[in-house]
Amino acid sequence: MNGLTKLAATISLTVGAVTLAGCGGSTNTETSKAAATTPPVVTTTTRTSTPVPAPAPVTPATYELREDGKKLTMLVTTDDTVAIGPAFKQIADNFIATRPNGGYHVMIDCAIDYDPTKPANRLGVGKIAVGQLGAAQTGLSAAGMSTVAWNTGRTCQPGFVEPTFDSYRQLDGPYALELCRGRVEDEYIADQRPVNIVADPVKTATGWLVAGTAQGKGRAGMDMAVMRFSCTVSDAGGTLTSSLDQFDS
Structure with a gap:
């Protein structure tokens, strides 16, 4: 092969390489554009809520x-x-x-x-x-x-017996609280009882002082007001008495 033939071959190989390189670059560029324009994947989350049951119908009293x-x-x-x-x-x-x-x-x-x-x-x-x-x-x-x-403090139930004082029971803190509970529950109608009472009896010179809070039983979805109360129980002179001295919000 003479020198002119060698030069032509070299030029031909070089041009071929450039052409291939150009084609390869074009392919890569198009792939990048396609990746950039691919729409994002959208994930949809469906939330379901538990239906609230309707209140049971009320049957009128006979x-x-x-x-x-x-x-x-x-x-x-x-x-x-x-x-x-x-x-x-x-x-x-x-x-x-x-x-x-x-x-x-x-x-x-x-x-x-x-x-x-x-x-x-x-x-x-x-x-x-x-x-x-x-x-x-x-x-x-x-x-x-x-x-x-x-009217508050009333009960109408078969077999119900109105509680009475136990004259033979020793007057202590638990008994004073029990007696005062009766006084507090007299302020509520029947279906608001039993009443949630939070109180600590305190011994006094003549008996016990019971002071705290009371909350009646509310209907479905409703809360009754928290009331403050003060009640005194005495057995002075051998006579057991109880009185509700404060009941307000």
């Missing part, structure tokens, strides 16, 4: 309505105001639809051991306003309204 002239008495065998309330509303709705205009007062009494000749175990008093006259006579704000004012 009752007997007695009428003696203008005296109306609703007799029930439970102290559950959640059940008595809808039963009273049945009476109120009927009165509002059928009775002459006027105010009607309904005594809600416990039917257990009921004796019309003796003081009733009165759970509450209901008011019904039939017409504008009824609103004026009952003090309710408008015709067609009804309401119940519940």
Whole structure:
């Protein structure tokens, strides 16, 4: 091979190398662009919430309505105001639809051991306003309204025996707390009991001082207010007494 032939071969190889290198660079560049423009992967998270169960329907309490002239008495065998309330509303709705205009007062009494000749175990008093006259006579704000004012410290349950003082029991801290619990629970209607009481009895010269907080049992989803109370128990002179001296928020 002469010198001119060798030079041509060298040039041919060099150009081939450049051409290959150029092609390789172009391929790499296109691959990089493709990687840069690939859309990101989006992950979707679906959250599910547990449905809150609907409250169970309330069954109205069974009752007997007695009428003696203008005296109306609703007799029930439970102290559950959640059940008595809808039963009273049945009476109120009927009165509002059928009775002459006027105010009607309904005594809600416990039917257990009921004796019309003796003081009733009165759970509450209901008011019904039939017409504008009824609103004026009952003090309710408008015709067609009804309401119940519940009495505290009342119980209406089969077999219930009202607790009494035990004159033979020694008056100590636990007994003083027990007696004061009874005084505090008298401030609540039946379905707000038992009451959560936090208190420490303190010995005094004449007996015991029980002071602390009380919170009644609330309905579903509701909390009752925390009340402060002070109660004294004494056995001075051989007579056992208890009194609720403070009960407020």
